[in-house]
Amino acid sequence: MKNHLILRSLALALSSAFLAVACNRSPADLREWKASDHDHTSNPEPGQVEVTDAGSPLREQGIDDVTLAAWKQNCIRCHGQFGAGDGPQGPMTKARDLTDDAWQASVSDPEIATAIRQGKGSMPAFPLPEPTVISLTRLVRLMRVRPDAGVAP
Numbered sequence: 371m372k373n374h375l376i377l378r379s380l381a382l383a384l385s386s387a388f389l390a391v392a393c394n395r396s397p398a399d400l401r402e403w404k405a406s407d408h409d410h411t412s413n414p415e416p417g418q419v420e421v422t423d424a425g426s427p428l429r430e431q432g433i434d435d436v437t438l439a440a441w442k443q444n445c446i447r448c449h450g451q452f453g454a455g456d457g458p459q460g461p462m463t464k465a466r467d468l469t470d471d472a473w474q475a476s477v478s479d480p481e482i483a484t485a486i487r488q489g490k491g492s493m494p495a496f497p498l499p500e501p502t503v504i505s506l507t508r509l510v511r512l513m514r515v516r517p518d519a520g521v522a523p
Contacts (some may be wrong), residue, residue, distance in 0.1 A: 384406045414432035431512055437505035444496050464476075468513045482507045 428438070450456040453468035466473065486521050489495035498506070 377512055406519055417450075432511050433505055433512070436502055437509055440496075440502050440506060441509060444498075448493070453510065465493075468510050471514065474511070474514045479507050479511070482510050 401495045445453075447456050448455070448457045448463045448465035449468055450460055450465075455465040455467040457465060459465070468474075483503050483506075484490075484492065485504055486498065488495055495504075
């Protein structure tokens, strides 16, 4: 029994020594993280972006997964899923109804892009990559086409 305890103690001591040595090693790469480390939205590698539903109406209009993700993350809470200003925070922020024909006719694409980049009224600025801003502008223009009313003129 005494030999068994000695063996257990020796095994425990060796394991502890191994762990102490292993934990004292410095990791190979501890540099500070930079945004360019994940430069996948403005300069994607070929394997990073996989288009699986080519031929969809949104794809044909230049709307990709990055644009839809940006819309979902930044815009739906106020403008709503289809841009009618009926998102959960829409009434509180007095979100613009992007489907309104009069508003669509009164604003230019550069004005929409500037509002996305710099914010407007209670809408904050969204520092997105330029290709995403351009695609979001296209998406806002498509909101003139209402799912319940057919294609707008």
